[in-house]
Amino acid sequence: MATSGSAFTVTLPDGQRVAVAPGQSAGTVLRAWSPALERRMLAALFNGHPVDLAAPVTADGTLAPLTFEDRAGRDIVQHSSAHLVAKALTELIPEARPTVGPPTEEGFYYDFDVRPLTPADLDAVRAAMAQAVASSDPFARREVTKAEAAALFRGNPHKLRYIADVPEGEPVSVYSTGAFVDLCRGPHVPDAGWLAGVHILGFSAITPNTPDGPTLQRIRGVGFPTRAELDQYLKLRAEAEARDHRVLGRRLELFDFVEEAPGFPIWLPNGMVVVRELEQFVREHLRAADYREIRTPLLFAQSVYETSGHWEHYRENMFQTEIEGRHFGWKPMNCPGSMMIFRSRARSYRELPLRLAEFAPLHRYEASGTLHGLTRVREFVQDDAHIFATEEQVEAEVKTLLDWIASAFTTFRLTWRYELSTRPEHFLGDAADWDKAEALLERMLKASGVEYRVSAGEGAFYAPKIDIHIRDSLGRPWQTGTIQVDYQMPRRFGLQYQGSDGQLHTPVVVHRTIFGTWERFLGVLLEHTAGRLPPWMSPTQVRVLPLTERHTSAAEGLVDELRGEGLRVGLAAPDESVSKRIRAAELDRIPYTVVLGDKEVADGSVALRLRGVKENRTMSRAEFAAYARDRVRRREFDP
RNA sequence: GCCGCCAUAGCUCAGUCGGUAGAGCGGCUGAUUUGUAAUCAGCAGGUCGGGAGUUCGAUCCUCUCUGGCGGCUCCA
Numbered sequence: 044m045a046t047s048g049s050a051f052t053v054t055l056p057d058g059q060r061v062a063v064a065p066g067q068s069a070g071t072v073l074r075a076w077s078p079a080l081e082r083r084m085l086a087a088l089f090n091g092h093p094v095d096l097a098a099p100v101t102a103d104g105t106l107a108p109l110t111f112e113d114r115a116g117r118d119i120v121q122h123s124s125a126h127l128v129a130k131a132l133t134e135l136i137p138e139a140r141p142t143v144g145p146p147t148e149e150g151f152y153y154d155f156d157v158r159p160l161t162p163a164d165l166d167a168v169r170a171a172m173a174q175a176v177a178s179s180d181p182f183a184r185r186e187v188t189k190a191e192a193a194a195l196f197r198g199n200p201h202k203l204r205y206i207a208d209v210p211e212g213e214p215v216s217v218y219s220t221g222a223f224v225d226l227c228r229g230p231h232v233p234d235a236g237w238l239a240g241v242h243i244l245g246f247s248a249i250t251p252n253t254p255d256g257p258t259l260q261r262i263r264g265v266g267f268p269t270r271a272e273l274d275q276y277l278k279l280r281a282e283a284e285a286r287d288h289r290v291l292g293r294r295l296e297l298f299d300f301v302e303e304a305p306g307f308p309i310w311l312p313n314g315m316v317v318v319r320e321l322e323q324f325v326r327e328h329l330r331a332a333d334y335r336e337i338r339t340p341l342l343f344a345q346s347v348y349e350t351s352g353h354w355e356h357y358r359e360n361m362f363q364t365e366i367e368g369r370h371f372g373w374k375p376m377n378c379p380g381s382m383m384i385f386r387s388r389a390r391s392y393r394e395l396p397l398r399l400a401e402f403a404p405l406h407r408y409e410a411s412g413t414l415h416g417l418t419r420v421r422e423f424v425q426d427d428a429h430i431f432a433t434e435e436q437v438e439a440e441v442k443t444l445l446d447w448i449a450s451a452f453t454t455f456r457l458t459w460r461y462e463l464s465t466r467p468e469h470f471l472g473d474a475a476d477w478d479k480a481e482a483l484l485e486r487m488l489k490a491s492g493v494e495y496r497v498s499a500g501e502g503a504f505y506a507p508k509i510d511i512h513i514r515d516s517l518g519r520p521w522q523t524g525t526i527q528v529d530y531q532m533p534r535r536f537g538l539q540y541q542g543s544d545g546q547l548h549t550p551v552v553v554h555r556t557i558f559g560t561w562e563r564f565l566g567v568l569l570e571h572t573a574g575r576l577p578p579w580m581s582p583t584q585v586r587v588l589p590l591t592e593r594h595t596s597a598a599e600g601l602v603d604e605l606r607g608e609g610l611r612v613g614l615a616a617p618d619e620s621v622s623k624r625i626r627a628a629e630l631d632r633i634p635y636t637v638v639l640g641d642k643e644v645a646d647g648s649v650a651l652r653l654r655g656v657k658e659n660r661t662m663s664r665a666e667f668a669a670y671a672r673d674r675v676r677r678r679e680f681d682p
Numbered sequence: 683g684c685c686g687c688c689a690u691a692g693c694u695c696a697g698u699c700g701g702u703a704g705a706g707c708g709g710c711u712g713a714u715u716u717g718u719a720a721u722c723a724g725c726a727g728g729u730c731g732g733g734a735g736u737u738c739g740a741u742c743c744u745c746u747c748u749g750g751c752g753g754c755u756c757c758a
Contacts, residue, residue, distance in 0.1 A: 084734090152753095159685070247753040248685035258685080263753070292691075302731080302749045360757090411749090413756060427756065510758090522758055559758040617715065626719035640717060652718060659718065672696045677694040 339380025
């Protein structure tokens with residue numbers, strides 16, 4: 044460390060090295076380097092660590108500016124916004140005890156130990172925040188000793204707990220904004236004027252993380268340096284809401300819900316077409332990959348779930364019923380049925396890997412507050428399968444699955460993320476098997492070269508898993524597919540096969556779904572495509588539009604012709620204007636709209652309008668039929 | 683399940699300071715026969731989510747139940 048009084052050497056992003064006098068701030072150095080940064084630079088990166096612009100340079104090192112465009116800069120804006128919320132709320136309710144206020148992927152939140160909040164409180168908080176922004180209240184950093192910090196926050200047991208975690212002898216930093224002081228590592232934007240685009244999204248009580256802990260009130264928001272950026276965000280959010288699959292489901296008559304069956308989707312005729320197309324897509328893979336399809340009961344007696352472990356670990360999520368004095372449960376997963384089929388007769392190693400697929404309705408009791416359109420329901424169908432394999436075969440099976448996932452999700456133009464979920468707190472079997480299975484899954488993820496995250500303790504109660512996550516239009520992640528390597532359930536069901544060595548062995552079971560459930564996958568796909576499903580999935584693929592009644596019989600002929608080619612075709616009778624019928628076709632998300640007028644009838648052509656494309660093209664009837672059929676067959680988007 | 687908010691026609695919403703309700707779209711009928719995102723007119727459609735209370739009188743105020751929405755927790 045350099046001694047006080049001598050200059051430090053700082054390397055700037057362009058490689059330039061400058062001498063910095065002691066006490067000079069990071070902001071001063073950077074502004075001298077590039078005056079244009081003045082309006083955009085909200086903090087700095089010193090030797091890779093974010094620091095306040097006001098922080099003095101205390102050593103040699105690298106220095107770079109941080110703006111809102113940097114992830115770290117964005118987080119600083121979010122976190123500073125959270126401070127502003129805390130300042131406003133503690134001014135309003137002095138006895139409120141702030142706890143933590145971190146940035147999140149979308150914005151930020153701040154949790155308070157305080158009486159239940161009301162919408163009026165929020166209005167007051169908004170007003171106070173606007174005031175702080177208008178007067179550009181500065182964020183001032185100060186370092187104090189642990190004891191000083193403890194004295195400062197003596198009225199707040201939450202902060203005292205965080206202070207207690209600080210290693211002895213290390214200074215504690217606090218930031219003040221006006222009269223509000225918060226325990227905080229920082230850094231922050233220089234002043235509240237940088238938070239002109241701060242916006243409170245809402246508030247809610249949050250479930251305590253310890254059983255005896257207080258219920259905290261969470262205020263959520265999102266921060267932007269300017270009002271214009273906030274407006275842009277709000278506009279995007281409004282657009283995302285317009286893609287809500289629940290709205291599209293009604294408009295396109297895909298599915299419905301009724302009050303009398305909360306969480307149980309009703310599939311309408313159009314929706315069934317989409318579901319069946321997806322099933323067909325999956326079945327083609329199953330045939331190619333040598334699966335056999337089965338169907339097992341929706342209800343089993345309690346004893347089956349005692350064997351599988353569901354009774355002990357999953358009972359709260361199961362619908363149950365009494366039949367002639369016997370206790371039954373609706374199956375929440377397909378595995379028990381598959382296990383029983385494997386066990387139903389002696390098995391040879393020659394049969395392995397045995398891949399059993401089942402698309403049965405499953406029922407899970409989900410708490411009412413968690414239900415959400417198609418993405419969280421109580422009855423659903425998984426593209427489920429169980430692969431019974433020898434330990435040596437598992438790796439190849441997982442590899443095939445990862446390949447299939449990549450190909451399948453690419454077909455839908457979806458981007459996905461893998462998550463490796465490891466042994467949970469309550470688990471079946473012994474830890475050694477879990478370690479083995481977890482290591483195998485991680486090895487496969489590494490080998491496939493894809494990115495993944497590890498979710499420690501998030502595995503199923505019977506096996507670790509690779510989960511696939513995709514996002515809805517508001518950026519909320521949803522888990523869809525899953526691959527689980529299970530040593531436990533085969534053992535519990537007493538599954539055995541005779542090996543080439545003549546001995547009996549227990550198989551390993553790979554539980555897997557690719558799309559997760561039809562319901563959730565389609566919900567997310569609808570939002571992803573704004574309802575513009577690829578032609579092969581569209582309930583109506585072609586709509587024929589006769590210009591006037593003179594053209595109706597030709598149009599009917601074309602409808603028959605195209606239906607003969609296996610296409611799903613509808614006719615829009617000429618009792619409305621062409622414009623109105625075109626508009627309806629767009630709103631109905633019809634991929635191909637063809638107009639027949641005098642010209643087309645005369646030369647046997649069609650005027651084709653692609654969904655969302657204003658320019659239309661003319662081609663012969665036969666050309667169009669071949670074109671549409673080909674697009675559908677290849678399962679391509681168009682456009 | 684927990685916290686907050688919401689529930690009026692098939693959909694989106696207006697309205698009644700307490701005296702039982704309207705619009706647009708959609709539907710039906712008629713006129714119009716239209717060249718690529720809304721032709722015109724008429725008609726039908728509502729026990730104002732269910733129950734209870736207050737009141738001479740409740741869609742409106744209160745309570746409660748049900749469902750939905752946004753979070754939390756949980757999850758495919």
